[in-house]
Amino acid sequence: xxxxxxxxxxxxxxxxxxxxxxxxxxxxxxxxxxxxxxxxxxxxxxxxxxxxxxxxxxxxxxxxxxxxxxxxxxxxxxxxxxxxxxxxxxxxxxxxxxxxxxxxxxxxxxxxxxxxxxxxxxxxxxxxxxxxxxxxxxxxxxxxxxxxxxxxxxxxxxxxxxxxxxxxxxxxxxxxxxxxxxxxxxxxxxxxxxxxxxxxxxxxxxxxxxxxxxxxxxxxxx
Amino acid sequence: xxxxxxxxxxxxxxxxxxxxxxxxxxxxxxxxxxxxxxxxxxxxxxxxxxxxxxxxxxxxxxxxxxxxxxxxxxxxxxxxxxxxxxxxxxxxxxxxxxxxxxxxxxxxxxxxxxxxxxxxxxxxxxxxxxxxxxxxxxxxxxxxxxxxxxxxxxxxxxxxxxxxxxxxxxxxxxxxxxxxxxxxxxxxxxxxxxxxxxxxxxxxxxxxxxxxxxxx
Numbered sequence: 001x002x003x004x005x006x007x008x009x010x011x012x013x014x015x016x017x018x019x020x021x022x023x024x025x026x027x028x029x030x031x032x033x034x035x036x037x038x039x040x041x042x043x044x045x046x047x048x049x050x051x052x053x054x055x056x057x058x059x060x061x062x063x064x065x066x067x068x069x070x071x072x073x074x075x076x077x078x079x080x081x082x083x084x085x086x087x088x089x090x091x092x093x094x095x096x097x098x099x100x101x102x103x104x105x106x107x108x109x110x111x112x113x114x115x116x117x118x119x120x121x122x123x124x125x126x127x128x129x130x131x132x133x134x135x136x137x138x139x140x141x142x143x144x145x146x147x148x149x150x151x152x153x154x155x156x157x158x159x160x161x162x163x164x165x166x167x168x169x170x171x172x173x174x175x176x177x178x179x180x181x182x183x184x185x186x187x188x189x190x191x192x193x194x195x196x197x198x199x200x201x202x203x204x205x206x207x208x209x210x211x212x213x214x215x216x217x218x219x220x221x222x
Numbered sequence: 223x224x225x226x227x228x229x230x231x232x233x234x235x236x237x238x239x240x241x242x243x244x245x246x247x248x249x250x251x252x253x254x255x256x257x258x259x260x261x262x263x264x265x266x267x268x269x270x271x272x273x274x275x276x277x278x279x280x281x282x283x284x285x286x287x288x289x290x291x292x293x294x295x296x297x298x299x300x301x302x303x304x305x306x307x308x309x310x311x312x313x314x315x316x317x318x319x320x321x322x323x324x325x326x327x328x329x330x331x332x333x334x335x336x337x338x339x340x341x342x343x344x345x346x347x348x349x350x351x352x353x354x355x356x357x358x359x360x361x362x363x364x365x366x367x368x369x370x371x372x373x374x375x376x377x378x379x380x381x382x383x384x385x386x387x388x389x390x391x392x393x394x395x396x397x398x399x400x401x402x403x404x405x406x407x408x409x410x411x412x413x414x415x416x417x418x419x420x421x422x423x424x425x426x427x428x429x430x431x432x433x434x435x436x437x438x
């Protein structure tokens with residue numbers, strides 16, 4: 001067997017475009033679901049047990065659905081309920097919907113690990129609801145949860161490969177296009193998997209740098 | 223609403239999902255132990271290979287990995303039918319994650335224990351099966367079960383090579399009946415039920431183990 005480097009070089013733009021789509025879709029979804037997850041913290045940490053229970057049940061249910069099934073539900077299922085989305089909107093909506101459940105749970109677990117006295121002190125100073133979240137809780141969580149959020153971003157990137165099933169031109173779809181046109185399945189999927197590997201390694205590197213930066217900030221050097 | 227025939231069809235798809243997952247888990251857990259042994263062992267080349275394998279496989283989406291195995295490997299002369307390809311791909315994937323779990327448990331053992339075992343004249347092999355393994359399988363159980371739930375959730379990836387699992391069955395039913403919502407929602411409920419049963423079973427097992435051994 002000869003390794004068809006020429007095909008890979010020739011189709012490099014298609015791989016690059018796929019990789020680009022994977023990156024921006026996951027990046028934008030992560031930012032959106034970080035915000036939505038933070039909003040979800042309000043019911044999740046509510047002082048009313050019933051509100052808390054319903055919110056937690058919703059988050060747990062969201063974490064039970066496989067990504068591909070959720071994609072089908074949004075893309076093929078919603079039109080019968082009167083909501084028709086094009087594949088880009090459907091892809092973004094699925095990524096955000098899916099990831100928000102995980103982000104909400106990550107933020108809640110992080111919130112639970114904060115010292116309780118701190119929240120009580122903030123409440124005593126008149127902070128409550130959204131202000132308490134924005135000024136006291138979230139800034140600490142985002143720094144403390146950096147590595148966990150990085151891991152979740154990697155998870156999201158891996159799940160986004162399922163979007164190739166609804167013909168969204170992300171990296172796996174691009175690889176599939178190239179392999180079926182030139183019949184180079186091994187080369188094509190190997191390149192795609194290596195690109196995913198590099199992307200995830202890059203994210204891990206960024207997380208480590210952020211951690212080092214955060215620990216310098218805490219010691220007051222930077 | 224779904225009729226009885228469609229519901230039975232979904233249950234059949236769920237059976238495929240369970241079968242593939244069980245086969246992948248049953249081979250992935252010992253494979254992961256092998257990877258962890260390789261990574262904590264003395265041979266440098268084996269250590270490097272196991273580390274590279276683990277890093278690569280954990281970074282690659284399962285869908286892409288399944289395609290690489292099913293469409294790509296025949297070019298190297300290794301061809302599978304869809305079903306065995308699905309099992310192999312999921313097993314190789316979950317083995318990498320299980321390997322990390324096993325490794326963390328091995329690294330977490332007190333070093334003195336192994337030295338004591340050596341001082342008593344145990345060969346590394348005996349020390350592993352008598353001292354290390356009885357401890358790490360219990361401490362790793364919760365993480366291993368967590369990885370099992372993740373595996374079940376990525377198992378729809380095998381639909382891209384034509385294995386008709388629960389998700390693909392739901393898609394087929396929705397395409398035939400023109401009523402996608404009942405099929406997809408039923409499938410989601412079945413996945414939820416599988417995961418709840420798995421987690422409840424694991425909790426029950428953990429409780430029994432704690433009672434029997436007095437600690438985890």
